[in-house]
Amino acid sequence: MLSIRGKRPVVAALGAVALAATTIAVGAWSGHGGHWGPGGPGGHGGHHGKQVELQLLAINDFHGNLEADSSLTYPGFEEPVGGAEYLATHLAQAREGEKYSTTVAAGDLIGASPFLSAVFDDEPTIESLNAMGVEVSSVGNHEFDDGFEELQRIIDGDEHFDGADFPYLGANVVDEATGEPVLDPYWVKQFKGGVKVGFIGMTLEGTGDIVSKAGIEGLEFRDEVETANKYAKELKRKGVNAIVVLLHEGGVPVAEDTGHDCESLDGTGTGMSGPIVDIAETTSPLVDIIITGHTHNEYVCSVPDPAGNPRMITSASSYGKVFTEIDATYDKRTKDIVRSKVSGSNTVVTRDVEADPAQTAILDEYGPLAEEAGSRVVGYIAEDITRGATRAEEFPLGSLIADAQWWSTAAEDAGGADFALMNPGGVRADLLYDQGTPGEATYAEVFTVQPFANYVVTVDLTGAQILEALQQQLPSADRDTTLVLQVSEGFTYTWDTTLTGTDQIVADSLALNGEPIEAEETYRVTINSFLADGGDSFYVFAEGENRLFGALDVDAFEDYLAEFGTEADPIGAPELGRVTVIG
Structure with missing residues (x-):
């Protein structure tokens, strides 16, 4: 098999469309163990100077889909969607005028990628995500496709490749011998004015069953809920009360009413099933928002936490066809997210916006090399x-x-x-x-x-x-x-x-x-x-x-x-x- 690193062949040894958005608010609960506020759906406002408006932009399951080809389609849209050039532009437009914004991901950014990225060991995808402004991601199962050693190279880089500009989090990926995580378990985004948001990143506990064991020898993938609860407490002890989980595990929108108050772009998903339901219902109330992936579904849901309080759960489909925007109010007095003032929407990445020039440059660099390597008729x-x-x-x-x-x-x-x-x-x-x-x-x-x-x-x-x-x-x-x-x-x-x-x-x-x-x-x-x-x-x-x-x-x-x-x-x-x- 041909593998290309540093763009040199080596032989392997072994503008958002408004009608496309669905928005859901998570209810009128304020804070962790706080009180019922007057909030309700939508709206920021109130306590000017003591509250700021946060924006979280999220993607998941990108799988190296850099090119805007005809295979990227979305139900209800006549034209193809997605492509890194257009996803980057949509994200940049969404950030305009937002003082407290960060862009995050929930795993499987690489692995099972199209040829353009895969033949270069997914280095083009990491360069694309760096340029796109991704600031943190959880690992997913596909980050381990080529083993943990290769994942470390992707993160750290080598003599030909700079690596990821963002931390890959894996709180539940631990060394069997020590019980300690082999990746950073969390990352804290420090905004201006002392505003801090903690992100705990995890892959699904079952990762070890769906990747080659030879590449993960000595690693253990632990329970998502126990891990999230452990690090939520640790963040709180460090004075970080606003906590978001990035989890590469998800659910499936269903038509029946399951009591989870879900919305999806096609209008059919009113309820939720799948592993994320149990996880969300038992994860500590210290966690304010859960951003998910893995199932390649699209949803914005409200699933009650163990205290019975609404909490937002999101997923943005796959392959860069959709991105999630979560708007939340942060109270500087409690240093926490106000649950009554959290709303979220998913937006299809249409191609009716200008292509991002940095992404175009990446495609122009790697495209001819990939075409040469891949055009051979077998x-x-x-x-x-x-x-x-x-x-x-x-x-x-x-x-x-x-x-x-x-x-x-x-x-x-x-x-x-x-x-x-x-x-x-x-x-x-x-x-x-x-x-x-x-x-x-x-x-x-x-x-x-x-x-x-x-x-x-x-x-x-x-x-x-x-x-x-x-x-x-x-x-x-x-x-x-x-x-x-x-x-x-x-x-x-x-x-x-x-x-x-x-x-x-x-x-x-x-x-x-x-x-x-x-x-x-x-x-x-x-x-x-x-x-x-x-x-x-x-x-x-x-x-x-x-x-x-x-x-x-x-x-x-x-x-x-x-x-x-x-x-x-x-x-x-x-x-x-x-x-x-x-x-």
Whole structure:
């Protein structure tokens, strides 16, 4: 795989639209353990000289989406949205006339990025965020895609790269040996006149289950609520009463009324579900506002804190398509945010504003280099080869990638694999026939499909362990969603959705080339290094023995396309049916 740092190739060793805004106020509670004030929705005002108006601008899940391309769309908008040039302009316009403003983020700013950023190890994205005025961010799970050592390089820089101008916070990311955080747990923004706001940053507790364990060895991801409560007390002891949590975990707006007083841009989200609800309802009342991410949803909600007082929870969709503006009153006497005077809105990043010149300069610098690296044709396809509508189904591109990984490890000296399994979340984009020159699959397109730089790993698993892996596709205490493993040609089984629990995976249906998989027999199975570490709660894969590491997954895919997708005989989308679904 090509990796570019300091813009030199090296080989890897291992104006806001008013109608688009939704605004919600969080109610009439004033302060922490304070009193019911006359406030209510909206409005700043009152106690001039003793109160100041704060502005928090927030983004999340940017994922290196620097370019303003046609893929960035938003429901209800005819034209594409987003792009760093326009996001920067919108943020700058929102800051105009605001004396007490800061721009923050809730993680996944890098990782799973488009080719332009990923091929330069996300350095262009960090440069973009620096120029955009981001002052602090929590880490998200994707900040750990290439391991903690690489995250430290991103933060600190190296001889070719200056690093982040802003602190990446990880209060719940701790050293297992010492119990101490390995990143700054919080950051205090000190405005003029002694106004101070503390920001506690965290990623989701489950991060260790969804990133490669090899890169986070020795790290522990702790409970979000316990961590937030601990550092909220510490900030208060230091005289910081205004506290905001930046959390890379989120929720899902729902149509039914759940008592959480939510609003979303499409007008459908009146309630809230998902992990953030529990977290918000049990996080200390010392915390005034919670800015979230991870679920790629857009919402502005009011969720009561443990004392029953309204508290704002926000999320700004993903990929820089939306930003959040939170307006809050800070009382200099209590050194705290007045809860009755907090309002928030989300705004779609339209492209009807001037492009920010600093962002344009970054794109102009990296664009030609990325184009040169990515324009190489690696193979030819006969039609669109796509992902599924969800991760809970078999889909053609997943089958193709599983085929490529099995092919790359089938030879005895390469692993002796009998078949391969691929996690659906590792497939990040469709492989489209007309994406550039019709039929050509370029390195940039292939990289965008598989941007995580995982290795293919072949392991010994018994038939019983293979069945257990398929059962771990289903929701469990560790994961509330179904993730269907994509399977290579020759491996088949039946999933009967009319049954309950793990019985849905029909045990005697597992077969390899028509022959039943025997529980006590040992098979050579290829997976990627993320799954081999038990990622996505497929814990049984971590038990695999006799591991043999092969190529990077993107290289295996590239080689497969070159071998079987020639210009004279382009490769088509595999037929579905390796998984037989009943019900």
